[in-house]
Amino acid sequence: MRKRHAIAATGLAVALLCSSGESPLAQQLSSPSVDEALLLAPPADAWITYGRGYDETHHSPLVEIDRSTVGRLGLAWSVDVGNDGKIETTPIVWNGTLYGTGAYSVVYAIDLKTQTLEWRWDPALVRGGYPAGGPRFCCGPVNRGVAIYRGNVYAGLLDGRLVALNAETGRMVWAVQTTPQGSDYSITGAPRVIKGKVIIGNGGAEYGGRGYLSAYDAASGELAWRFYTVPGDPSKPFEDEAQERAAKTWKGEWWKIGGGGHPWDGIAYDPEADLLYFGTGNGSPWNQEHRSPGGGDNLYLSSIVALRPETGKYVWHFQTTPGDNWDYNAAQSLVLADLTIQGRPRKVIMQAPKNGFFYVLDRITGEFISGAPFVNVTWATGLDPKGRPIEAANARYGEAPTRLTPGPGGAHHWPPMAFNPTTQLAYFVGQENGTLYSRAPGVEYQVGRWNTGTNFDFVARGNGGAVGAAPNQTAAAPPPAAAAAASAVTVDPVMRGFLVGWDPIAQKARWRIASPGGGGSLSTAGGLVFGSDGTGRFYALDAATGATLWETRLLPGVATPVTYMFEGKQYVSVMSGSTRGRIFTFVLDGKTPMPSR
Ligand code: CA
Numbered sequence: 001m002r003k004r005h006a007i008a009a010t011g012l013a014v015a016l017l018c019s020s021g022e023s024p025l026a027q028q029l030s031s032p033s034v035d036e037a038l039l040l041a042p043p044a045d046a047w048i049t050y051g052r053g054y055d056e057t058h059h060s061p062l063v064e065i066d067r068s069t070v071g072r073l074g075l076a077w078s079v080d081v082g083n084d085g086k087i088e089t090t091p092i093v094w095n096g097t098l099y100g101t102g103a104y105s106v107v108y109a110i111d112l113k114t115q116t117l118e119w120r121w122d123p124a125l126v127r128g129g130y131p132a133g134g135p136r137f138c139c140g141p142v143n144r145g146v147a148i149y150r151g152n153v154y155a156g157l158l159d160g161r162l163v164a165l166n167a168e169t170g171r172m173v174w175a176v177q178t179t180p181q182g183s184d185y186s187i188t189g190a191p192r193v194i195k196g197k198v199i200i201g202n203g204g205a206e207y208g209g210r211g212y213l214s215a216y217d218a219a220s221g222e223l224a225w226r227f228y229t230v231p232g233d234p235s236k237p238f239e240d241e242a243q244e245r246a247a248k249t250w251k252g253e254w255w256k257i258g259g260g261g262h263p264w265d266g267i268a269y270d271p272e273a274d275l276l277y278f279g280t281g282n283g284s285p286w287n288q289e290h291r292s293p294g295g296g297d298n299l300y301l302s303s304i305v306a307l308r309p310e311t312g313k314y315v316w317h318f319q320t321t322p323g324d325n326w327d328y329n330a331a332q333s334l335v336l337a338d339l340t341i342q343g344r345p346r347k348v349i350m351q352a353p354k355n356g357f358f359y360v361l362d363r364i365t366g367e368f369i370s371g372a373p374f375v376n377v378t379w380a381t382g383l384d385p386k387g388r389p390i391e392a393a394n395a396r397y398g399e400a401p402t403r404l405t406p407g408p409g410g411a412h413h414w415p416p417m418a419f420n421p422t423t424q425l426a427y428f429v430g431q432e433n434g435t436l437y438s439r440a441p442g443v444e445y446q447v448g449r450w451n452t453g454t455n456f457d458f459v460a461r462g463n464g465g466a467v468g469a470a471p472n473q474t475a476a477a478p479p480p481a482a483a484a485a486a487s488a489v490t491v492d493p494v495m496r497g498f499l500v501g502w503d504p505i506a507q508k509a510r511w512r513i514a515s516p517g518g519g520g521s522l523s524t525a526g527g528l529v530f531g532s533d534g535t536g537r538f539y540a541l542d543a544a545t546g547a548t549l550w551e552t553r554l555l556p557g558v559a560t561p562v563t564y565m566f567e568g569k570q571y572v573s574v575m576s577g578s579t580r581g582r583i584f585t586f587v588l589d590g591k592t593p594m595p596s597r
Contacts, residue, residue: 033151033167034094039193040271045565047093050145050190051416052562054269055336058090058418059523060563064570065588066526070540070550074590076571077115081108083581084127086140088414090190090520090560091573091583092148097167098573101143102581104134105157105187107165110583112566119170123157130448135159137186138206138450144265144414144560145190147198149218156187156200162216164198174221178202178214184448185209188414189265194276194309197224201263205284205329206450210255211262213278215312225312229261229280229300230254242314246299251292257445259291260284260324261301265414266334268349269309273364276309277336277349281329285453286408288325288396290443297322302330304351304359306366316366321355322388325396326379326437327408327452328355333416335426336363341370341505350504352417352428354410357383360504372507374500375411375432379404397437401455407435408456416560418523423543425501425510427529429518432496499531501546511546520560522572532558536576538584552594554584 034048042053044061051058065073085103092099097118098110104125109118126134129141135158147154152164152173160179165172178200179185184207191200197215205211211229216222228239231247233255238244250259266279283291283301292298302321307314321328330353339348341360349363356377360369368387380389394402409431417428435456443453497516500509517534524530528549529541538558539551555577563572573585582595 032095034148035150036195039149047091047562047564049092049147049192050090051268051333051335054194054271056266056268056333057335057337057421057523058416058521058560059420059525061525062563062565062570063524063526065524065528065563065572067528067542067549069588070526070528072588073540073550073572073586075592075594076585076587076590077592078582078584078595079110079115079117081110081117081575081581081583082106082120083577083579084141086142086578087557087559087575087581088142088144088188088519089575090145090416091562091575092146093562093564093573094148096566098583099146099148099153099167100575100583101145101155102575103141103143103578105141105143105155107146107153107155107170109153109167109170121165121170121172123159123161123163125158135186136184136204136207136448137188138203142188142414144188147191147193149193152218154191154193154198154218156189156191158186158188160185160187160202162187162191162198162200162221164218164221176216176221176223178216183209185262192267192269193218194269197309199267199276199309201265201267201278203262203264203281205258205260205262205281206452207448208284208445208451209258209260209262211260211281213263213307213312215309227305227307227312227314229263229303229305230259240314249297249299251294251296254292254298257291257443257451258284259298259301263331265331266351268334268336270336270347270363273347274308275306275315275363277304277306277334277363279304279329279331279334279351279353281331282327283324285443285451286325286327287439287443287453288323289439290453292323295323298324302328302353302355304330304334304349304361304366306363318359318361318366318368318387320351320353320357320359326355326404328353328406328410330354332412332414335417335419337419337421337504339424339505348504350417350419350426352412352426352430352502354406354412355379355389356406356411357389358426358502358504358507359387360507370507374502374509375430376405377411378434379406397439399439399441401436401438403434403436405432405434407433409433409435415518416520418521418529420523420543422525423501423527424503424505425543426504427499427501427521427523427531427543429497429499429515429521429531431498431516497533499529499541501529501543513541513546513548519558522561522563524563530561530572530574532574538574538576555580555582
């Protein structure tokens with residue numbers, strides 16, 4: 001029954017959109033499950049992959065809810081999905097069903113027709129994580145979402161498994177351990193399906209590890225390829241030429257604590273160029289003197305890397321933070337767009353990584369086009385003509401505490417960035433924050449603990465959306481002199497979180513509003529940006545000006561909204577609530593009262 005409803009809705013939306021070149025109705029009728037053709041031309045009325053399309057814009061062409069109607073938005077329904085911790089999911093909506101994830105890698109499906117939980121799959125990971133017996137994870141038991149393809153739902157789990165579930169029943173089809181079992185790796189990111197392969201990364205640099213991106217056959221779960229982001233022990237054969245080249249940029253015995261570089265989030269794909277892009281994480285340990293004594297760029301840490309999706313073969317890379325020393329990973333969301341820059345049409349890839357600079361690169365060649373700070377940045381004084389940061393004199397801090405901005409919380413973290421091709425603005429939540437860094441005298445690898453080789457303290461606290469204050473657990477408390485220096489620093493009262501409308505051509509903010517602890521952004525052709533803050537405020541802004549046009553109050557902790565058509569109406573759904581957890585769904589003239597709790 002659900003399929004019939006979904007097709008009816010699809011037909012209506014397609015009729016509305018046929019002039020804009022969206023996917024034809026015939027294709028959708030013959031595609032009851034998401035296949036390659038749909039992924040290449042994502043239907044306007046659905047939300048079939050994490051970023052809505054391979055370009056990862058988190059932008060919907062739907063226009064029923066627009067600047068003039070958004071004031072009529074009200075609750076249509078909400079469903080309690082059960083939840084035990086921090087949430088970061090972007091739901092997938094297809095064929096009358098919404099697929100989401102919660103804390104501890106729980107996956108669920110909601111029937112849009114009956115507005116009830118269709119199934120809920122809980123891998124029963126130990127709550128509390130390690131050392132309670134569960135998996136290790138740096139930043140909450142979060143999960144950012146699933147991929148759907150040919151009747152399966154794919155999810156990565158905190159314990160490093162990748163699972164395929166039957167989309168109708170939630171029953172497991174296959175599961176594969178993508179990381180060493182019981183290791184310090186975790187998966188929090190959403191898989192993507194490209195050319196029949198499920199692409200998945202991992203996290204865990206703080207614990208000591210060697211990052212990699214893997215591709216598994218979507219049908220069988222068989223490993224197709226793996227690309228390491230850091231070279232291994234050079235006394236053993238390198239996996240590929242890219243590793244051999246990267247090893248020349250490292251010193252010492254980096255492989256003993258892994259090196260880091262975990263790709264835990266951003267993935268995009270350009271089908272025309274046939275390039276898969278992903279972002280890599282910070283170094284492990286953080287302090288480069290402990291990781292690669294004497295320096296070096298330490299490829300491919302804190303980089304955007306382009307690969308061939310069928311083979312995992314390296315094509316190009318751009319390193320945002322050479323020789324990372326600050327936990328400045330570049331795993332953040334990657335967005336593809338076609339922009340005219342200085343009179344020239346450019347196919348670009350954009351990222352706002354933790355280091356505080358907004359980057360626009362040529363996505364075919366990896367060439368740097370432009371970059372500019374989107375927050376107060378003190379670790380670097382700017383970028384050189386090739387996009388390499390010009391480090392401040394004190395950036396490579398020693399044992400004396402040194403205040404640098406951004407701190408390890410990053411100028412932009414997990415919340416997806418959206419991009420509107422009409423306003424040509426990128427939308428994302430970030431935060432102003434700084435940290436006192438000091439190099440620990442030494443670092444001794446300890447299983448299950450942070451191995452950063454760095455003492456640090458968030459000078460600014462209070463942003464629920466940031467990484468959270470976690471002590472370095474491999475070094476003793478800072479010496480009294482360091483503690484005295486720390487207390488003498490004037491501290492920011494809060495991490496000043498914001499949502500910004502960033503012009504990537506002019507490389508400047510068009511507008512910026514306060515939004516501490518916010519979740520991901522949704523852009524729509526209705527001229528709207530949906531966002532949230534950590535208190536549960538959920539709002540719609542004018543995409544051109546940042547003016548608030550509508551707002552409501554959800555539960556503390558809001559993830560990332562999506563929009564879609566169902567039975568002829570446009571809906572907006574978002575998960576909210578770090579404890580319990582609900583999917584809230586809004587529609588024009590929705591009159592359902594907010595749940596009382
Ligand atoms: Ca990190």
